[in-house]
Amino acid sequence: QVQLRESGPGLVKPSETLSLTCTVSAGSVSSDNYYWSWIRQPPGKGLEWIGYIYHNGNTNYNPSLKSRVTISVDTSKNQFSLKLSSVTAADTAVYYCARDRWVTTGLEYFDYWGQGTLVTVSS
Amino acid sequence: DIQMTQSPSSVSASVGDRVTITCRASQGISSGLAWYQQKPGKAPTVLIYAASSVQSGVPSRFSGSGSGTDFTLTISSLQPEDFATYYCQQANIFPITFGQGTRVEIK
Numbered sequence: 001q002v003q004l005r006e007s008g009p010g011l012v013k014p015s016e017t018l019s020l021t022c023t024v025s026a027g028s029v030s031s032d033n034y035y036w037s038w039i040r041q042p043p044g045k046g047l048e049w050i051g052y053i054y055h056n057g058n059t060n061y062n063p064s065l066k067s068r069v070t071i072s073v074d075t076s077k078n079q080f081s082l083k084l085s086s087v088t089a090a091d092t093a094v095y096y097c098a099r100d101r102w103v104t105t106g107l108e109y110f111d112y113w114g115q116g117t118l119v120t121v122s123s
Numbered sequence: 124d125i126q127m128t129q130s131p132s133s134v135s136a137s138v139g140d141r142v143t144i145t146c147r148a149s150q151g152i153s154s155g156l157a158w159y160q161q162k163p164g165k166a167p168t169v170l171i172y173a174a175s176s177v178q179s180g181v182p183s184r185f186s187g188s189g190s191g192t193d194f195t196l197t198i199s200s201l202q203p204e205d206f207a208t209y210y211c212q213q214a215n216i217f218p219i220t221f222g223q224g225t226r227v228e229i230k
Contacts (some may be wrong), residue, residue, distance in 0.1 A: 026153035035220075042222070046221055046222070046223045046224050047167070047210055047212075047221040047222070048221070049218060049219040049220065051166070060217070060218075062218045063124075063218060064218075092222070094204055096166055096167075098166075100214075101172075103173060106152070106153060106155065106215040106216075107153075107155045107172075107173055107214065107215070108155075108214040108219075109157035109172040109212065110157075110159075110167070110169060110212070111169055113167060114158075114166065115165075115166055116165075116166050
């Protein structure tokens with residue numbers, strides 16, 4: 001059973017950079033046909049896809065966040081990471097990492113998720 | 124972005140009821156739709172992918188249908204553990220987007 005776990009600061013100051021890491025166990029970030037995603041959910045609201053990375057380093061970001069997002073992968077540690085710069089209170093959310101299973105072009109879904117970590121942006 | 128609109132936003136139902144949730148895409152997305160269940164304080168879990176394929180381990184009372192712009196999630200006989208929020212998600216057209224959620228509440 002693949003497991004994902006997010007780690008990182010729970011409190012970030014406005015204008016600073018949010019940094020989170022997702023550690024994958026019982027599975028490999030180097031597996032073919034899987035992307036590794038970050039998704040967030042503001043308190044009491046819906047889900048927003050942030051972006052994903054493939055093991056070769058190829059990335060794809062939500063255009064709404066693209067100018068502030070960087071996702072990277074460390075295959076030696078079986079981890080992938082998120083950096084979100086210039087944060088504001090609107091970035092306060094539970095951040096999830098998830099495995100994105102690619103079935104075919106235009107057909108992919110998130111089959112494993114981390115438990116989520118709340119990041120609050122406040123001074 | 125593709126807008127995913129779920130209806131209803133919430134539904135009150137009793138154990139044993141048949142519950143249907145609809146998801147409409149603002150453009151055609153073929154069969155590229157998944158459904159998730161989320162309980163309070165927990166991560167979502169996938170129920171259905173490719174519009175109608177049931178994820179391994181998901182009870183058979185959950186089913187999905189549809190293609191193009193209109194999709195349905197059906198719970199054939201609601202169980203106590205099914206009270207949760209349900210989300211649809213598309214990945215057919217970049218970027219990946221989710222519906223706003225449908226809360227299934229106890230009547």
